[in-house]
Amino acid sequence: NAGVTQTPKFQVLKTGQSMTLQCAQDMNHNSMYWYRQDPGMGLRLIYYSASEGTTDKGEVPNGYNVSRLNKREFSLRLESAAPSQTSVYFCAGRQASSYEQYFGPGTRLTVT
Amino acid sequence: QQQVKQSPQSLIVQKGGISIINCAYENTAFDYFPWYQQFPGKGPALLIAIRPDVSEKKEGRFTISFNKSAKQFSLHIMDSQPGDSATYFCAAGMDSSYKLIFGSGTRLLVRP
Numbered sequence: 706n707a708g709v710t711q712t713p714k715f716q717v718l719k720t721g722q723s724m725t726l727q728c729a730q731d732m733n734h735n736s737m738y739w740y741r742q743d744p745g746m747g748l749r750l751i752y753y754s755a756s757e758g759t760t761d762k763g764e765v766p767n768g769y770n771v772s773r774l775n776k777r778e779f780s781l782r783l784e785s786a787a788p789s790q791t792s793v794y795f796c797a798g799r800q801a802s803s804y805e806q807y808f809g810p811g812t813r814l815t816v817t
Numbered sequence: 818q819q820q821v822k823q824s825p826q827s828l829i830v831q832k833g834g835i836s837i838i839n840c841a842y843e844n845t846a847f848d849y850f851p852w853y854q855q856f857p858g859k860g861p862a863l864l865i866a867i868r869p870d871v872s873e874k875k876e877g878r879f880t881i882s883f884n885k886s887a888k889q890f891s892l893h894i895m896d897s898q899p900g901d902s903a904t905y906f907c908a909a910g911m912d913s914s915y916k917l918i919f920g921s922g923t924r925l926l927v928r929p
Contacts, residue, residue, distance in 0.1 A: 719873050722876070736915065745826065747906060747919040748861070755915075763916070804849045804910055806917065808860030 706731050709809035711796050717815045718786045726781040726794055726812050738763075739771060741792040746799030748795065754779055755775035756787065786816045821909050829872025830927050836894040838923045840907035847909040850883065851917070852892045855904045861874065864905070865892070897927045 709730045718724055728737065738757050740748040740763075750763030762771040768790060770782045784791060793813050795808040822841045840850075851866035867874045867881040867890065873879045874881045879895040894901055907920040 714893065745921055747823070747921040749919075750916060754914065767818075776862075797860075799915065802867065804851065804862050804915060806916070810858070810860050 708732060709796055709798050709807050710792075711812050712807040713716065713812060714810070715796065716815050717769075718783075719817055720787060722786050723730045723782070723784050724786065725783075726734075726796075726814075728779045728809060729777050730796075730798040730809075731803040731808070732798055732806070732807060735776075736799040737773065738797040738799070739779070739781045740795045740797065740810075741765065741771075741790075742795060745793050751781065751794075755796030771809070786814075789817045790814065793808065821907060821918050821920045823907050825923060826921070827924045828926070830897045830925065832897065832899060832927055832929050834897050834927075836897045836901065836925055836927070837891055838867040838907070838925070839889065839891045839907055840909075841887075841889045842909050842918075844909070844911075846911050847918075848912055850880075850881070850890050851910075852881065853906045853908065853919075855891070855906065855922075857903075860862050860923075863907055876893060876909050894925075897925075899927045901925060902927050922924050 711799045712727045738753040739751040752771040754760045757776045794810040799806045830914035852864045854864040855861040862904045878895045905923045908917040910917045
């Protein structure tokens with residue numbers, strides 16, 4: 706089992722460009738999450754999907770959109786990237802009735 | 818009320834020493850308190866977790882101490898090893914949403 710996978714690992718964008726971060730899991734997770742990690746800020750929730758077909762905003766959703774394509778895949782889209790979105794992005798999944806979240810390896814995004 | 822405050826920001830400990838990281842929360846509805854460990858270039862991984870009905874939980878060299886009245890919990894790493902050098906995040910969650918609120922992280926360095 707691959708667990709939670711994320712692509713790409715690294716990305717550099719210019720201000721105003723768009724891109725989609727991909728996340729897939731083979732752990733039968735019902736819920737999936739997108740976080741951003743910034744120095745001194747911990748992990749902040751951007752969006753989450755409690756189950757297939759549903760998505761909800763987290764703490765810092767502005768500038769992002771998400772799609773829960775199916776049970777396995779949860780993508781994060783930046784429509785018009787800004788330097789403030791320079792960060793490390795983590796996807797995570799969770800099985801029903803369990804708190805434990807399993808994280809992917811992260812995507813390091815730089816917006817110039 | 819949703820914040821989880823973590824300290825210190827960084828910690829240097831000699832091999833064999835005790836590492837102590839502290840967290841405090843405000844929202845008494847939180848009922849799950851995990852600690853995540855993150856190595857450079859990797860996603861966070863669950864280390865140990867506690868529910869508020871117990872005051873202490875121990876797994877090997879790692880212990881969570883929980884003080885419900887003070888709304889504080891801490892991670893103790895006994896006999897700290899260089900391999901424990903990582904960033905540690907505390908978090909808090911509640912059954913109603915299964916979302917986690919993370920602390921800002923502590924970078925631990927264990928010197929040989």
